[in-house]
Amino acid sequence: MPDEPTPDKAAPDKAAPEKAGPDKGAPDKGADAPSRSADIVPGPGGVMTDEVGVVTGELTLRTEYADGRVTLRVQYKDADEWYAVTGGSAPLTDPAALDAVHTIAVGLLNRPDG
Template structure:
């Protein structure tokens, strides 16, 4: 057994090897097609939206200098924005769609930037 923490928190227990001679139990059913992508699979671009700004789920319309992030989360591509150099990200309203191929990330991000970046108004 290897300790990775000095103390345990609420409802945490030490884990050890099962040492079951017949091996570990298997899955009861197939999980199907699960999109496996690295957690850092995202693209970001600084944008300036047009006069209407960008509508977000959390705070409504955001305007001014923003950063747009396009990321794959689970089986979806998700758009979010933040005020440039801020910490908080906001989900773009309607900015979520199923994706079956992680390679589509670049194309989706390019389209999103093309639609939302309107520095001239």
Template sequence: MAEYSSPFVAGPGGIMTDDVGVITGELELRTVLAEDGSVRAEVRYEGADEWYALTGGACALKDPEDLSAVHELLVGVLNRPEG
């Protein structure tokens, strides 16, 4: 199982999760590739223990090498420190 993790700041309106609804502020994104090729994106408050499933943050990859690109794309879309 491979994974990437990066800090980011949610923009106005926050980030929607399946578990607790919207979360805001300084967050961390974790993108995890399971052995079956499925990817899940999770977020948490920076430094917290509990991860929450990012709404719409699941997909499948044909090539495991694409995980890094998917992670960087998500960070680019989610990181909105100035709105």
């Protein structure tokens, strides 16, 4: 029986690379950079971003791994622009830990009931 994605382990984001948006300073990781995505609804206060401050409402969270670092980004659901989550970047020596980091980030930021 093939593995199916569960809420705890999101499937890899296989979308084409996003066009440059407000996060112009981010390196171009291309389609080969591992990432995970999940739709979230943050609690009161939203998610703080480096580019535009607080974002609220229905968002997509993307956890990316490139060059030994993990980076969290959010976008308004189905929008084109991605924003770096303030404080959401750290060294990650083992790319196999990407799933765990993404699961923790979703658990911390997804608060649909407040």
